Amino acid sequence: MSLFALRQPKELYESQKLAIWYFVVAVALFGAQIIFGLLLAYQYIDPNFLYQKLSFMTNRTLHLNAMIVWLLVGMMGGVYWFLPIETGREVVGIKLAKFIWWVIVAGVSAVILVYLLVQVGPGNAFTLWFINEGREYVEAPRWADFAIVAWVAIFLFNVIATTLAARRITGILGVLIFDLVALGALYTAGMHYTVNVTMDQYLWWWVVHLWVEATWEVLVGVVMGWSLMYLLGTPRKLIETWLFLEVALVFGTGILGLGHHYFWIGTPEYWIGLGGFFSALEPLPLVAMVVHAVYDAGAHRLNTVNRPAFFWAVTQAFGNFIGAGVWGFMQTLPQINMYSHGTQLAAAHGHFAFFGAYVGTVLTLVYIAVQNLGKRIQIPLNSRLWTWAYGLLVFGIIGIVASFTISGFAQTMIERAELGSTWNAFIQSYTHPWYANTHWWRFWMGMLFLLGYVLLVWDLLTIGRRRAAVEGAHD
Amino acid sequence: MDYSWIQIAVAAVFLTVVVTLVLSRGYGWFSVTFWRNAAVVSSLVMLFVLLWLTFDTTEKVRPGEGQVPPWTVINYQVGLEWNAAKRRQVPAVGEKTGFFGKVYGSEEAYALINKGKMTLQSRNCMECHQILGNGAYFAPDLTRAWLDPWWEERVMSMVGAASHEEAMKTWLQHPDKYPQGRRRMPNLHFTDEEAVALVAFLKWMSAIDTNGFPPRFGVVK
Numbered sequence: 182m183s184l185f186a187l188r189q190p191k192e193l194y195e196s197q198k199l200a201i202w203y204f205v206v207a208v209a210l211f212g213a214q215i216i217f218g219l220l221l222a223y224q225y226i227d228p229n230f231l232y233q234k235l236s237f238m239t240n241r242t243l244h245l246n247a248m249i250v251w252l253l254v255g256m257m258g259g260v261y262w263f264l265p266i267e268t269g270r271e272v273v274g275i276k277l278a279k280f281i282w283w284v285i286v287a288g289v290s291a292v293i294l295v296y297l298l299v300q301v302g303p304g305n306a307f308t309l310w311f312i313n314e315g316r317e318y319v320e321a322p323r324w325a326d327f328a329i330v331a332w333v334a335i336f337l338f339n340v341i342a343t344t345l346a347a348r349r350i351t352g353i354l355g356v357l358i359f360d361l362v363a364l365g366a367l368y369t370a371g372m373h374y375t376v377n378v379t380m381d382q383y384l385w386w387w388v389v390h391l392w393v394e395a396t397w398e399v400l401v402g403v404v405m406g407w408s409l410m411y412l413l414g415t416p417r418k419l420i421e422t423w424l425f426l427e428v429a430l431v432f433g434t435g436i437l438g439l440g441h442h443y444f445w446i447g448t449p450e451y452w453i454g455l456g457g458f459f460s461a462l463e464p465l466p467l468v469a470m471v472v473h474a475v476y477d478a479g480a481h482r483l484n485t486v487n488r489p490a491f492f493w494a495v496t497q498a499f500g501n502f503i504g505a506g507v508w509g510f511m512q513t514l515p516q517i518n519m520y521s522h523g524t525q526l527a528a529a530h531g532h533f534a535f536f537g538a539y540v541g542t543v544l545t546l547v548y549i550a551v552q553n554l555g556k557r558i559q560i561p562l563n564s565r566l567w568t569w570a571y572g573l574l575v576f577g578i579i580g581i582v583a584s585f586t587i588s589g590f591a592q593t594m595i596e597r598a599e600l601g602s603t604w605n606a607f608i609q610s611y612t613h614p615w616y617a618n619t620h621w622w623r624f625w626m627g628m629l630f631l632l633g634y635v636l637l638v639w640d641l642l643t644i645g646r647r648r649a650a651v652e653g654a655h656d
Numbered sequence: 657m658d659y660s661w662i663q664i665a666v667a668a669v670f671l672t673v674v675v676t677l678v679l680s681r682g683y684g685w686f687s688v689t690f691w692r693n694a695a696v697v698s699s700l701v702m703l704f705v706l707l708w709l710t711f712d713t714t715e716k717v718r719p720g721e722g723q724v725p726p727w728t729v730i731n732y733q734v735g736l737e738w739n740a741a742k743r744r745q746v747p748a749v750g751e752k753t754g755f756f757g758k759v760y761g762s763e764e765a766y767a768l769i770n771k772g773k774m775t776l777q778s779r780n781c782m783e784c785h786q787i788l789g790n791g792a793y794f795a796p797d798l799t800r801a802w803l804d805p806w807w808e809e810r811v812m813s814m815v816g817a818a819s820h821e822e823a824m825k826t827w828l829q830h831p832d833k834y835p836q837g838r839r840r841m842p843n844l845h846f847t848d849e850e851a852v853a854l855v856a857f858l859k860w861m862s863a864i865d866t867n868g869f870p871p872r873f874g875v876v877k
Contacts (some may be wrong), residue, residue: 224794233832233842233843236781242783299776313782356695363798382787425691432699433672433697433702444867445870446866447788486690523789523791603800611837611839
């Protein structure tokens, strides 16, 4: 067992108890995301399904928002889990952290209810403040934006104050603080209204791109670093060197890689070259992560204290590289992007990248936490069920991505290259068999994914328990 | 700003590498110190370049300054023309036609487009459509919606409208009555004021020079 894992006391820290709540809510919202995703998949098959009652736009808002919240919550839970182990003490300001957590849970519930029941409002500022901001990914009404900023600020305070109280800063903590300052500050770039749609989207991407393609990736580096130290006993020096390398490459390529969102929004032409160049380099840190994962896994001959967490960690490295790196690179050069932008191909990339980069990360963290709950301490943690959950989730997402990719190719060719990008061209593309045939396929792959999720939840509730009970009988 | 993207990219990478190497003298290329320096330097250099480009871009995207049209463009005929040098379409502004039979002053046009943008956001358009290529992929891209030949070829007679803008307004207020294709837009209950404002916003947006996106718009029937 690794030295880092041995630092875990028998009794959980308060911060770790809070982390459990983070994971519970994260996994629940993961379920909500899948349900709304299946509704969307069915509406592709039958556009009249729930028409004008729960329209595509409402389901998509919930599908996206559930995803953003559960992944962020899961990664923050990971920080609350590992922070006391890293610093060797309880988190400072834990009462405040618990308070803001329940405020956020109440806030998220309120936002979901408004999305579902009110859906849209009149074209004025009231709607943007209290119903829906109407900007993809940051749909949350403005009041909720302030709650989110307060939440990240308290989280940042917890991390900084705990680090100061421990009187010891590690490389991982340094990167975490640096990253959280950027993450919190960037969110405020999306909290404004402007008529000029070009300027609106320019700053909107500061939140969307610089979160998921920069600050979130670094946050993944931090929690995966801790996870590898726990799972494999990887030496700190190695972890920190790789983490700094990751930060250098992620920020070095990702900050100006932002330019790949500025090709077609009315911004100057220099962004075409800059965005193409830097975003083409964005897969570099992801390649580095794969190298690191393969090296580490091989060096330990796959020996770990926690099989499911370890497999999700390795899947994360490969999934991030293939989903974010390869599928992203496929359409990031402006010469290709001009035709593929805004087609189903973008959805293929989105699904693969979020699954690879973030779902794998959060599930690694959740399985690590589960291993330390009550009577479930089993080394190595293993079960037959998790392999089924894992297999179905990975197979399901590959099927979903394949269907989006094929319909994306068809749409790119028919709508953009052949028929001239008009309304009619759009209809011609989505009614073409090459596109339409993927609808059913996508839906059933989604059903398999849902089955994988059900098994995952079942496994999380039971893993380690049965064997502990058997051992108890022998005592 | 008179620098090409290659000059900017080379300068940013060069500066990052040189400053990292200078700060890391005496440390091996695989030491923690080397990569810590690289991480801090690359983040700061790239952030600095981004801020500098943001000031430049902000100046250039003011309506009427560069690729973004002035608010009053809604009073004119708007179209696309082929630019042989750039090998792509660019927006072309033609004669003054008015908008819904009226010529808007600069302030009035701004207020109308502002209302249109608010309406666009309040009805969550982006969760089915794309705006400048961004959004969901269930409904058509709206970047050039105003210029779509479909309005005159099909919708005008279908809704019984006398003009292009009237056809858009009427259709937007009753999309459930006039389905186009298999996927139907829900009725989002636009008021008369909101519908006119939304059409104004779409007309203004169609005159933004988007570096040629979406490609070959309307070239093939």
